Amino acid sequence: MELNGRPVSTGELAGLALQGYGHFTTMLVTDLRVRGLRLHTERLARDCATLFGTELDIPRVRELARRAARAHPSPSVVRVTVYDPSLDLAHPAARPLPQILISTRPAPTPSSEPIRLGTRPYARDAPTIKSTGLFGEIRQRRAAQSDGFDDALFMGVDGRISEGPTWNIGFLDDSGLVWPQAPCLPGVTMRLVEQAAETLGIPASTRPLTAVTATRMSGAFITNAASGVRPVTAIDGVQLPRAGYLDALVKAYEEIRGELL
Numbered sequence: 001m002e003l004n005g006r007p008v009s010t011g012e013l014a015g016l017a018l019q020g021y022g023h024f025t026t027m028l029v030t031d032l033r034v035r036g037l038r039l040h041t042e043r044l045a046r047d048c049a050t051l052f053g054t055e056l057d058i059p060r061v062r063e064l065a066r067r068a069a070r071a072h073p074s075p076s077v078v079r080v081t082v083y084d085p086s087l088d089l090a091h092p093a094a095r096p097l098p099q100i101l102i103s104t105r106p107a108p109t110p111s112s113e114p115i116r117l118g119t120r121p122y123a124r125d126a127p128t129i130k131s132t133g134l135f136g137e138i139r140q141r142r143a144a145q146s147d148g149f150d151d152a153l154f155m156g157v158d159g160r161i162s163e164g165p166t167w168n169i170g171f172l173d174d175s176g177l178v179w180p181q182a183p184c185l186p187g188v189t190m191r192l193v194e195q196a197a198e199t200l201g202i203p204a205s206t207r208p209l210t211a212v213t214a215t216r217m218s219g220a221f222i223t224n225a226a227s228g229v230r231p232v233t234a235i236d237g238v239q240l241p242r243a244g245y246l247d248a249l250v251k252a253y254e255e256i257r258g259e260l261l
Contacts, residue, residue: 001103003085005064008101012085016101020133021092022083023047025188028107028226030075032066033258036188036225040080043188047129048082052096056082061100066261068102075107077226081132108226112250114233114242115222117164118149119211123156127163127183137165151222153235156182159210167224169232171217172243176203178217189223189253196252202245211236219243221250229253 001008016022025043027034034040041058048056065078081101088094120140125131141164144152153169154162162182163169168190171178177197179190194204214220219242220232229250232240 001101002064002068003101004099005067012099015085015087016081016083016132019087019089020131020135021051021087022081022098022132023051023130024079024081024132025130026077026079026225027065027261028075028228029065029069029078029261030107030258032069032074032261034261035256035258036192037259037261039188039191040225043130044080044082047131048098050129051131052082052084052098054096054098056098057100062261064100064102068104069261072104073106077105077107079103079105083132110228111230114231115150116234117151117153117169117232117236118144118147119155119161119236120144120152121157122152122154123162123183124154124185127185130185134165141165153211155211160208161211161214164222167222167227169220169222171209171214172219172221172246172249173217175205177205177249178209179204179206180214181206181208187223187225189225189228192256193223193229193249193253196249196256200245200248200252202249215240219246221246 003012025040027040045056061080065080069078082098084096084098122140140152151164153164160182161180163184168187197204215235215238220240222230
C-alpha cells in the first residue's frame with residue numbers, strides 16, 4: 001500500500017480509518033490493461049471535485065496505479081483511494097490536500113455461480129459518489145447473510161429497488177435490458193454491459209422496479225468491476241429464470257478490450 005508512490009505510514013492512514021471521508025475506484029488490471037479505464041478516471045476526477053473542490057492529477061493516478069500493477073502478478077485488483085490525511089474533523093472545509101493511496105490484491109477467481117438476494121430497506125448517502133465510508137453497506141450485507149441470503153438488494157422507502165453494497169443490478173425481459181430507476185452509483189461495469197448490449201442490438205431502458213415486479217422479469221444479474229457479471233437466481237426466496245441471452249451479453253462484455261493503464 002503506497003501513498004503518492006511511497007509506503008504509507010500508520011499515522012497517514014488514521015484519518016481515513018477514523019473519519020472515512022474520501023472516494024475510490026477499483027479496477028481489474030490484466031496485462032496492464034483495464035476494461036473501462038476512461039470511466040474509472042472520469043469517476044475519480046468527478047468525485048474529487050465534488051468532495052474536495054479541487055482537480056485530481058489523473059496522469060499521476062495512472063502512473064501510480066500502473067507501477068503497483070507491475071509489481072503484482074496479473075490479473076490483480078488495483079484500488080485508487082483519494083483522501084486528505086490532514087483533514088480536520090472540526091473544519092473539513094479548510095483548504096483540502098487530497099492524496100492518492102494505491103492498494104492491490106489478487107484478482108478473485110471468476111465465478112458464474114448464481115447469487116441469492118434479500119431486499120433490505122436502505123439507501124446510501126450520496127449514492128452517485130463511490131465513497132470510502134462503507135459502514136451501512138457492510139451492515140446490510142451482514143444482515144442479509146444472517147437471514148440466509150448471499151447478499152443484500154437495497155430498497156428505498158418508496159419500495160423501489162436500487163443497487164447492492166458493491167454492485168449494480170440489471171434485468172432482462174422481452175423489451176431488452178432494464179436498469180432500476182432509483183438513486184444508485186453509476187457503475188463502470190454497468191455502463192460497459194450496456195455498451196455490450198448495444199453491440200448485440202439489445203435495447204436498454206430504465207424503469208421503476210419493486211421487489212415483486214423484479215421477480216417477474218426474465219432474468220437478472222449483478223455487475224462489479226472485480227468480479228464482472230454474475231447471474232441472480234432468486235430475490236427474497238422467489239426463483240428467477242435465467243434469460244436466454246444473458247450468456248451472449250456476458251460474452252460481449254468480456255470481449256471489450258481493456259485500455260492500457
